[in-house]
Amino acid sequence: MAAIYSLYIISKSGGLIYYNQLSPVSGCFGIELLQADTFDLNCFQSLTGTKFFVVSEPGTQHMEGLLKHIYELYTDYVLKNPFYEMEMPIRCELCDINLTQAVQKDRVALLAR
Amino acid sequence: MIGVGKIKQYSNVLDKPLSKGKQEVSLSAFAFLFSELVQYNQTQVDNIAELERRLEDAGYAVGARVLELLCHRDKGNRRETRLLGILSFVHSTVWKVLFGKVADSLEKGTEHEDEYMISEKELLVNRFISIPKDMGTFNCGAFVAGIVRGVLDGAGFPAVVTAHFVPVEGQHRPRTTILIKFAEEVLRREARLG
Numbered sequence: 001m002a003a004i005y006s007l008y009i010i011s012k013s014g015g016l017i018y019y020n021q022l023s024p025v026s027g028c029f030g031i032e033l034l035q036a037d038t039f040d041l042n043c044f045q046s047l048t049g050t051k052f053f054v055v056s057e058p059g060t061q062h063m064e065g066l067l068k069h070i071y072e073l074y075t076d077y078v079l080k081n082p083f084y085e086m087e088m089p090i091r092c093e094l095c096d097i098n099l100t101q102a103v104q105k106d107r108v109a110l111l112a113r
Numbered sequence: 114m115i116g117v118g119k120i121k122q123y124s125n126v127l128d129k130p131l132s133k134g135k136q137e138v139s140l141s142a143f144a145f146l147f148s149e150l151v152q153y154n155q156t157q158v159d160n161i162a163e164l165e166r167r168l169e170d171a172g173y174a175v176g177a178r179v180l181e182l183l184c185h186r187d188k189g190n191r192r193e194t195r196l197l198g199i200l201s202f203v204h205s206t207v208w209k210v211l212f213g214k215v216a217d218s219l220e221k222g223t224e225h226e227d228e229y230m231i232s233e234k235e236l237l238v239n240r241f242i243s244i245p246k247d248m249g250t251f252n253c254g255a256f257v258a259g260i261v262r263g264v265l266d267g268a269g270f271p272a273v274v275t276a277h278f279v280p281v282e283g284q285h286r287p288r289t290t291i292l293i294k295f296a297e298e299v300l301r302r303e304a305r306l307g
Contacts (some may be wrong), residue, residue, distance in 0.1 A: 080144040080241035082151035092243035097285065109120070 006030065046071060066106050073098050137213070144241050151242075151253060161251045168258035169274075176263020179207060192268070196295070196303050199268050203261055204231055211260070212237045222292075227300055231261070231291040232279070239289065252276045254289050261291055271296040 005028065009018035021028065030051070034041035040060060044052045044067035052074070054069050077095040078084050084092060122268040152186060154167045187206055193199040222228030236254045244251055254276030262274040273294045278287040 076241050077243065080141070080148050081243055082148040082155070082201070082253075083245050091245065094241065096245045 042067060044068065044071060050074075062106075066102070070099065071104055073102060140237075147238055147253075147256070148242075150256075161248060165251060165255040168253065168255040169262065170258020172261075173263040173266070174259075176260040176265075177267045178263075179211065179260065180264045180267040181208065183210060195306065196270065196299065199229075199265065199270050200229055200293075202268075202291040203264055207260075209266055225294070227295045227297075229293045231293070233289050233291075235286065236276075236289045245275075250278060252278055252289065254291070258291055261293065264268075265293070270299050272299070 004101050005025070006021045007018070008016060011017050021030065030045050030109060031041075033043070036057065036064040038058065040056050040058050040063070042054045042056065042063040044064070045087050046052075046053045052070055054063055054067060054070075073095065077092055077098060081092050081094075084090065150171065151168070154164055154171075158164045158167060174245055181238070188202075193202055200219060203216075205215045208214065208216045216231045216233055218230075218232045220230045220232065222230060222250075224263075226232075231301055238251055238256055242253050244253075258274040258276040262272060263274045265274070275292050275298075277290050277292060279290050280287045
């Protein structure tokens, strides 16, 4: 019998409405990496439960570093913005600019290898 | 996220030395506090002009106190009497103490005699703030404009100070300009002094 690790139910607007962790593996924090033939799904969970997902080319290295960097950008440009309401969609210009920059830098670094 | 604050605990705040040590505060701590200041004021007002005025008033209180502190600490209790003197004091000393660097530029307005501008590529207070589109030209730099107004008023140079976004070509983010418009009496006095 296959072990179920966790169950997520997401509404059509993208909000998580149900989450249950049923993992028999002890010390399990949650999904970290999902590898498929045509893509990799990396996940970073913050201590507050906010999850960051990145879909990338299979076998991409250093996604963990990128995810941590993205988390830092989130805390800087979203959480310190007085006009951002918690749990609402993010519409912060600075956040967009810096996220694009972070991803471009990563892409350049990857191509250079 | 920048800066580490090293605070020596004094039992009585009056015992703290005024002149020793420029202490740095964590940028993140300030950013959160300022963000809360803006949010709190947003709940108290009905329109954007009111919000700007409130931020300016908050800054005015800071400016008045900063002037007193810096005159004692950095300038040996010497008082500025000339226009250029007080402007360069604001542009260099006040900026250095508050934001850790001197302001980017100080210019005299070309259209009017009584206008001067202090420009900054990006104000420290605006570093993490993205203004939503529906707020138009609102600038949280009104807080800094208030600080400048407080300093100038306390030094005897009454002025109207406002903060504006100035779009720069080739750059996505606009520059911020603090526009200082001095009162009539200041210019008359300046002309008399020669």
